[in-house]
Every structure is written in C-alpha cells, then in structure tokens.
Amino acid sequence: MFDFYPLYEEHFAQVQLCLFMMGMGATLTVGDFAKVLRRPRALGVVLAYQILVSPLIALAVIQLFGFAGGIAVGLILTAAMPGGATAKAFVVLGRGSAPLAISLTVVSTLAAIVTVPITLQLLARDFIPASFEMPTARIVRDVACFVLAPLAVGMALGARVPMRRLVLSRWLIRVGFLVVFVMIVCALGSQRIKPGDRGMIVPIAIVVFAVLCQQIVMLPFRILGWPRAETVTAGMEITMRNMNLALLLKASLFPDRGPDELAAIGTEVMFVVLFYAGAAFFIGLPLALNFLRMARRDERRALPPS
Numbered sequence: 001m002f003d004f005y006p007l008y009e010e011h012f013a014q015v016q017l018c019l020f021m022m023g024m025g026a027t028l029t030v031g032d033f034a035k036v037l038r039r040p041r042a043l044g045v046v047l048a049y050q051i052l053v054s055p056l057i058a059l060a061v062i063q064l065f066g067f068a069g070g071i072a073v074g075l076i077l078t079a080a081m082p083g084g085a086t087a088k089a090f091v092v093l094g095r096g097s098a099p100l101a102i103s104l105t106v107v108s109t110l111a112a113i114v115t116v117p118i119t120l121q122l123l124a125r126d127f128i129p130a131s132f133e134m135p136t137a138r139i140v141r142d143v144a145c146f147v148l149a150p151l152a153v154g155m156a157l158g159a160r161v162p163m164r165r166l167v168l169s170r171w172l173i174r175v176g177f178l179v180v181f182v183m184i185v186c187a188l189g190s191q192r193i194k195p196g197d198r199g200m201i202v203p204i205a206i207v208v209f210a211v212l213c214q215q216i217v218m219l220p221f222r223i224l225g226w227p228r229a230e231t232v233t234a235g236m237e238i239t240m241r242n243m244n245l246a247l248l249l250k251a252s253l254f255p256d257r258g259p260d261e262l263a264a265i266g267t268e269v270m271f272v273v274l275f276y277a278g279a280a281f282f283i284g285l286p287l288a289l290n291f292l293r294m295a296r297r298d299e300r301r302a303l304p305p306s
Helices: 005-025 030-038 041-065 069-079 086-093 098-123 136-160 162-190 201-223 228-239 243-253 260-302
Strands: none
Touching (some): 005 086, 005 098, 005 136, 005 162, 030 098, 041 069, 041 098, 041 228, 086 098, 086 162, 086 228, 086 260, 098 136, 098 228, 228 260, 243 260
C-alpha cells in the first residue's frame, strides 16, 4: 500500500521543511537573527559538537560493539550529517529557539561541503572511493530553495499582516505537522527496513549512539544554565539529522550496481541510515514533549492568581 513512499520521501521532507520555515519566518524579524550572532555561544557549541564530538561518539560506539565494514561506515556517515528538516518540527513542538535552529541548519549544511569529506577520509578512508565528490551544487540549492527562500517568504508575509502573523504561523506549522505525521505513517507502512534484518545488536547500537549524541550536546547548556529554548534546540538539531543527504551520499559512495564488495557495504550503510532516520522520530519526540510540558508549566506559574 505504501510502496510509493520511498520514491517521494525527499519531496515530503522538502514540503514540510518549507512549511516550517514559512511558519517560523512569519513570527521572526532580522533582529531575531542578529541576537543569535551577537551571542553566538550556542551556535558555536553545537557546530563544534556536530563536527568534532559526534564522530568521536560514533567511533566509541563502533569500538564498544565491535562493528566493521558497512555498519561502521554508516555510523560515521550519520555522525557527519548536519541537522535535518524534521528537527524544525520538533524545535517548534518543544518551544525551542527558531532563529538558532535556522542558523544551525544553514551554517552546518553549508559547512558539510567541507566537513563531511574530511570526516569520511579521516575515519573511513579504507571504504571511500578516490573519485568521491560532495554534491556541492545540490547542497547550496537545497539551502537556498528549501530554507532561505521559504523563510524570507514567511518573514515578508508576517511583516505585511503583523496583526495576524501568529495565526498565519500556527496554520503553516499545523499543516507542516500533518505532513510529518503522513511521513511517519508512510515510512512505517512502506517497511523499507526491518529492524531484525541485522539482528538486534545493530539497532540497539544506533539508538545508543543517537541518545548519547542528544544528551551530551545538551550537557553544557544544562551545566551553564543556558536558556531552555537553546537547550532543546541543540538536542533536536543533533538528533534529527539530514538523512536525505546521507542517502544521496550513500548512492554516490556505494552504488547498487558497483562491485560486489562495495554493494555489500552499501547495503549495510543503507540499513544504518534508514534505521537512524526512523529511530530519530521516536528519540526526539519524548524530548520535545518534555520541554513543551516544562514551558506550559512555567506559563501557568506566570499567570496571576485568580
């Protein structure tokens, strides 16, 4: 019934990202992004973590579980990915910082043009073809078309109807969540991946990796008492990665019609990428709901006594 979904998954992701970018943009101004740049500590911490610490956690998990070959490459590739489209949905749900989330997406995705090849060469060089090149033009196009353009449209619409910008934002985000819900249902229904295909150790290791990444990136925010909105944004951007880019790179690195050895590695890489993409939904959702609960609790406390 859902066999069509793999062919259109990227388009679903693009639509929901555009909706969330417009919804966020409707309530934002240039000044909101200026605040992020004036206090770039959160941006810098998450970027440093994403580029340097996350691959080291992947290596630690690989060593702990004794992985090799495609499973190891898949974890390293996943660790190198920037924040993805679905992160914006969970940032909104968890009452996170929209300007920080958008800034992280733009900067980390463009930085991936340089950081991903370096990470793969350093940590997975035995498996990377010498002819591998990052799809630079496509990455720049995606950032421009599906992040910056809808964000600008949303900001322009919000400026034209300032009294209704909140209503506009809510409806765009609600439709975006509807698309996310459809994606979850279709992803489960299409059965592109079965957790038992590689035994239970590999899925457990992927979940351990995702949870470690999520919790460790939030640790300095909690220790230093930084704003809750920044904390949940950091956790979401690390948990919900750009797995569409990972699939694109997998196809380039390990084509299905390549040599048998590379094709076998590619099958394992595909398993890691697809399983992580599905698991990230269920790892990110409890965090977003918990932060939403805390935000609502604070709002109730701030109300004057009746």
